[in-house]
Amino acid sequence: MAVTESVADVPGPKPRAPSLIGRRLASAALPVGTAIALLLLWQIGVRVFEVPTYIAPAPTDVLAVFGEHFDLLLRNFWPTFTVSVVGFFAGNLAAILIAVTFVHSRLAERALFPIAVFINTIPILAIAPILVLIFGPGMTSKVVIAGLICFFPTLVNMVRGLQSVSPQTLELARILSASKSEIFWKMRLPSALPFLFSALKIAATTCVIGAIVSEWIGADVGLGALIIDSTFNFRSPMLYATVFMSSGLSVLLFALVTITEKLVVRW
Template sequence: MAEASYAQVQTSSAPRAFRIFDLLNRKGPAIAAVIGLVVLWQGIVWGFEVPTYIAPGPMDVIRAFQENAGTLWSNFWPTFMEALLGFAAGNLVAILLAVLFVHSRTAENAFYPIAVFINTIPIIAVAPILVLIFGNGLAPKIIIAGLICFFPTLVNMVRGLKAVSPATLELMRVLSASEWETFWKVRIQSSLPFLFAALKIASTTCVIGAIVAEWIGSNFGLGALIIEATYNFRSPLLYATVFLAALLAVLLFSLVSFAEARLIRWKTPAVH
């Protein structure tokens, strides 16, 4: 009995050890690279005696996180909400327009060029116009974050909805499937890999949009804190704020990747 229990423990611990080893094998190089860059950064700051107000070292940035934790977090949440709401609004509008374009060639010919034109306008040029129209509240920041998400999702969603092979559509017609059934069971399923590829891009760019909007006209948020720290030569706080904004983008990207892993079990050859 004891030998059997020992064997079971060995059997159960083997897969766990293998998973840990596999995780280290996949993530180890990235962790080592990050540690190496941090050590190099600190070594350059120490070696060349760079003033803190020009380029703080990692230890200075860590102290800035500790000393300004309340300020950082109070400005984190407005940027988080602006980015999240912009992400949701911009992608929702893009998906609805993509569905319209697939079902109406006239609508695509009419509005697709307008979407391309809007995308060519630098977001830094659009931001002041929206701030003048909507004021310094949440509305212009959400719109700007949504605009920066909109075009990649529109392009990928249109491509995904049209990526169905003619043979599959012919099969659905032979099976007497309705237009709605064809759309929901074939086109939507075909478009999901393309959609999530765009959502991964949008999950990071929406943070950029929110921060740019805060630069133009805001007294709160990570963007406003970046401007305040820059003008007052508070470099450790500036670096800490930038890293916090990067962590927000990584968080949103990870949530989209998690959703993709749960919803999509296959990808078409055109999606990598």
């Protein structure tokens, strides 16, 4: 009796799995397409309803600012970038060191953690003038403001991460005569890294906010100063272009933290 084979049973080349680059392009297509659609709606809405430029410029007007005044935007970008990056590292380093102190000293945690919570409850716009009075209108006050705004999330997440090691694991380590430094480097720190990078992603965006706020208080250069100047002079296209550049800086820092996380937290 002849045996018939169905078409599905006939061996053939297996379909290729999509490459890594292809998957990334596919995942990026939706947000990019959505952004383009929103910009088109913005452009059409401004033209159809004849919205005055000083209220809401069209995307093409904002794009023209990048072409005509890119040197001005770039000159004000670098001071904000410097303050953001230095404040990011200073604020997060202080938070990590204090978190390590809290984990190894419950007395320090009970004494200082409520103070950190109280400072975090003060709006940054309220505390920024005080810091300018204390440190002066120079670079130091701006870095302190940028660092302060990203300090508390990192402190909370780092403390939580360092304390996330199970009591059974810690007890086993003590039975095996592991030192405090061995417990920290081989148990506590690996457990805390996912918590830390979650906080660093938040800090990567908030440090830019802190830098811009510090430039609002007393600065003649920087994206924050350019926002104030554009607002009072009704230069709406320049204002929108500056806001987009500030957002681009936040996205850049966020992307750098994400790449670093993938390199460090391989598990």
